[in-house]
Amino acid sequence: MKIKKKIKKGYVFLLGAILILPCISLLQAQAAGGIDTGRKDCILTVSADVNGSAGANADYLEDFNEMTISVPVYRVAEVDQTGQKFTPVEGFEELDFGAVNKSNTASVWESLAEQAAELLAGNPQIEPAGTAEVRRPEGGSLAVGEVRGLATGMYLVAPEACYNPDYTVQYVFAPYLTALPCSEYTLNGEGSDAWIYETTIGLKPDAQPQYGKLNIVKNLKNYNETLGKATFVFHIIGKDKAGEIKYDEVESLTFAAAGSNTLTLEKIPAGLTVTVTEIYSGASYKIEDSGQAATVVWSDAAVEAGAAQEASVSFTNSYDGGNRGGYGVTNHFESDGGGGWNWQNPTVSAEE
DSSP: OOOOSOOOOSOOOOOSTTTSOHHHHTTTTSOOSOOOTTOOOEEEEEESOTTGGGSTTGGGHHHHTTSOEEEEEEEEEEEOTTSOOEEEOTTOTTOOGGGOOTTTHHHHHHHHHHHHHHHHHTOTTOOOSEEEEEBOOTTOSSOEEEEEEEOSEEEEEOOOOEEOTTSSEEEEEOOEEEEESEEHHHHHSSSOOOEESEEEEOOOEEEEEOEEEEEEEEEEOOOOGGGOOEEEEEEEEEEOTTSOEEEEEEEEEEESSSEEEEEEEEEEETTOEEEEEEEEOOTTEEESSOSEEEEEOOBHHHHHTTSOOOEEEEEEEEEOSOOOOBOOOOOEEEEOSSSOEEEEOOOEESOO
16 A cells, blocks of 8 residues: 555544535526436446546545445435425434525535535434445456446435544544536536536545554563562564664563563554564573564454454573673653653563
């Protein structure tokens, strides 16, 4: 997966100019012939990128073409023959289309889209008019899906959030409104004003990076109580698929008895290949393996879905007969946001 643009964190509605299709914002711009309001054979096609490889979603197409994205559409209003008047249907009665006019079209449609999504969230009994399953067809080059048999009117497009194939990114899509039918004029600002009952729309994704855990398991076969606590130090380096270092930390485990302890590191970017090296094995203890191990960090979402297990590496040490103690702590400092620093000691001890 290649994502060139900066990935945003958190869910964003993306309610801006990009949210409302030209089909809607120009509905009042020019009178067209009357809409056949009784038609129930409209077709809505959802494309992963309506503008081709240079479009807004170009950076996500590699993922989208390997995914199936479910896009339910909900009819929120009827439309009259002029295409200028919308009457809310059951479940969306609170929507006020009367405030739409040429001067405030974008802002009002944005507010209506957000309100429609909230009404839908508060009433899970509302059924979609249909669902487009956006996927790349066999032999095709672009993920698309369609809904057939739609009546004329206004529709809320509400794609469901989903993960890319390796669960390293969750895609959350902004819901928006689109009208059936449209015309070349309302879509492009020029051309025929004849109503088109087959329309293609796109997706408005927000890519959210995922994170996972790494477990470092330390087995201490025997322990010299006279020397006191023993600390073992690990250097963790995580690289992405391009070989660039994206994670670089030093952590430690401290023992007060023989046995097994686990150090769990969280918020590691999913998909990284991490190499863990034991760089300090206690003053009087020897490591019984290579002292280095590598694994891939899977996201918490992948683990929860049963698609993978938490990343884990292990090391085994034993007392070497020496008489030197080797106890220490690892200090971490995090900004308190006010110009100061908070001290954190993540050292894991078998005995407090």
